[in-house]
Amino acid sequence: MSLSIENSKTEALHFENVAECTLVDPEAEKKLVRKIDLYLMPSVFILYLFSYVDRSNIGLAKIAGMEEDLNLSSDQYYTAVIVWVIGYTIAAVPSNMILSRSRPSIFIPIITFGWGSVAALIGIVRHQSQLIALRFLLGVFEAGFSPAVIFLISTWYRKSEQSKRFIIFLTAGILSGAFGSIVSGAITSTLDGAHGIRGWRWLFIVEGVATAGISLLVHWTLLDFPNSSRGLSADEQKLAQARLVEDGTADRGSAETQNPSIFVALGKAVSNWRTWVLVPSYMTILGALAISYFYPTLINGMGYTSTAAQYMTAPLYLVSLVFAVPVCWFADRKPHLRGRLLVVNLVTGMVFFALTAGIRNYTARYVFLCFINMTIWTGNALGLSFATTALASVNRDVRAIMLAWMNGVAALAQLYGSALFPAQDSPEYLVGFSVFAATFAIGAVCYGVADTLFKRYPYKE
Template identity: 45%
Template sequence: MMWLMYLLSYMDRTNIGNAKIAGMDKDLNLDSNKYSIVLVVFFVGYVVFEVPSNMILTRTRPSRYLPGIMFVWGGVTIAMAFTRTYEHMIGFRILMGVLESGFAPGVLLLLSSWYKSEEQSKRFAVYISAAILSGAFGGLLAGSITSGLDGAHGKAGWRWLFVVEGAATMGVAVIAYFVLPDFPSNTSRLKFSQAEIDLAIQRLQHNRPQVHTEDEAKLGHWKAFKLSMTNWRTWLFVVGYMAIVGSSTLSYFYPTLVKGLGYESTTAQYMTIPIFGVAFVVTALTGYFADKKSQWRGVILCAWMSIAMLCAIIICVVYNFKARYALLVIMAAALWASNGLSLSYASTTFGSMPNETRAISLAFVNAMGNLAQIYGAYLFPASEKPKYLKGFGVISGLCFTGAVSYVLLHVFLKGKKRA
């Protein structure tokens, strides 16, 4: 259920690009600058409200909170279909960012509350795979909706895209309300038996020291926030994850980059599918292997970031179409695999923190990572085509920074365990 929720979350976030291609830019008189603003304002609310949202989540029930915000953002997505002005679209995108800000960090917290540290990498890989498959097939689905419903009831196809995907989001949110579990300490006895709940708590108590019961004393918001912000682990994970997400904005430009390799527009769309397909397989294998060798997560991350860095450097000096495409495939796989693994690595490292402090730390890492998408959106301007040396040069630097961050985490954490 969480996988499907994240898939729809990602599609609702990124369908603005499909709507633009289907004629939204003409209907709303959006030039390239206005469209960039429409994209970026989403992350204003998203970044600002992630930490407060997770602070709320620790004091409520995920089965109510997460489907609740999902239902509302589905309604906002439908409302975007009736937008008549650029200013209204800006408002809806900001509101969408505020509402979606609570979902990703909330799911991270919920997943890490049910699974042991050596079980989390596989689950986080499955979670991230929703975004990968959305990239592979979301455009094809959007194309079918916008072309098939264009003109129906006098509405443009891009408006129907928002209606259909928003309605699907609201429908899944209703189902999630009855299916999604809460934390082990407060989940409904209708979803799990008391014996199953006790077993879940015992498993985690054996695995890490901080497992919580429903009647335990809670830290104040400010104390939990202070504990998170003064922990060096939080900041090293922020640096590493910002490097990954900043580099991963490359995925927004796959069609543009593939077209720049010499393919026609239609062919370029289809040529992006193998990129996501390979990334899907590599991410799954990485998650499986990382759980088998959980003590080496930092080294695995360093290796993938180093591979992505080398690909970016080689792309800067090699201009053969097929070679560049192959390097894009490898680099995408390395970055997507790093994304899921970095989140599970952070989650297991924060496992010894008090519950609300852990929630804040996870949300802060995710928020700062998404902040990197703002500057990442400007890495591949049209003026740089077809080589895009600036973009790949910056990505190589980001990957180097990420590799150093994760190898330092591995060394410091391993040294602390020995001490």
């Protein structure tokens, strides 16, 4: 304990020294940011690619034979989908509490190996209870990843740099939805029957083993924190902290202020009103993200074969990039407009959800799904950068917990989101699209209120 306190005092003194040198050399800073990008962003991009594939491939497996082989009813499939959310919500905050007091370059590879192994085991399940148990464990292991990345980006980058990094990170989810469906279609069609194993089982086995394999490599590329990350020289570590002090993002003050007990930090995070403003706002976005589990089913219901439906899922994600990237670039140029951009984005999504509910033409509906996916992923990136910017001056440990709480509790919205597309509503799914239209309208109001409150009452320690 004395050693921990002494280290904390040393760290506090280091921050005070850094604070004296807040005039950051622009050229040196650009060089450092490029180095941070080179270490951090490819690692989290690749891991999120595998993470999103491992959590969402159940939708592709469903129409590739899993439903029949396991004799899954609509309710049982819904349970298998949402139990992942329950595991995720339970584990998100404890995971970030561990992360903030450990090394991300060790913690993240460990949980990645865990969820990859669990994902591969789903390929050998024999009945519904095994599927449900493994999906729960998958949620527990994956819970530590996205909140960890959200926290790391808020720890390494200035406020005006974060939207672009979040869309780079989330692009992995977009591309996994696009190319993951193509790869999954190839796996299920070419390996079906190999060694007497059905194609949908190979889907889980191949993708899970690949995830576990990649976890063994990322330890060497992931960054830890600005004051302690290997791969950076002492001068680069000092510069990394100085630019965040200049931006109002790094912790300053006494060691006790910077390093409270982790349970004191938990209490501060839960009692801060900003947490409870951000949670319902972000819920409206994450709830809609549950529709990704049903894209293959929705397209299949338009009259396409299961394999064709897997391939036709790809364009829904590819067109999202066309919209999300320039919007996030603009949001970093004008960070004070993020709240308003979120409101406009959610209103746009509301309109297309409503149009999909009201129009039955399959071609029009497919086009509307493209626009819906655009607003979901753009809103996700803007919602994350809006939160990290609003909480930039919050103590590091408290911020880690607040962001994990926002992400974990908001994930509960997928409980209702996943229940909105039962088989008996096929192919119109009027209730599902109508509810999402309403939640996006609520989200627009929530972010409008949050933007006003955060500007009027900025956080002060």
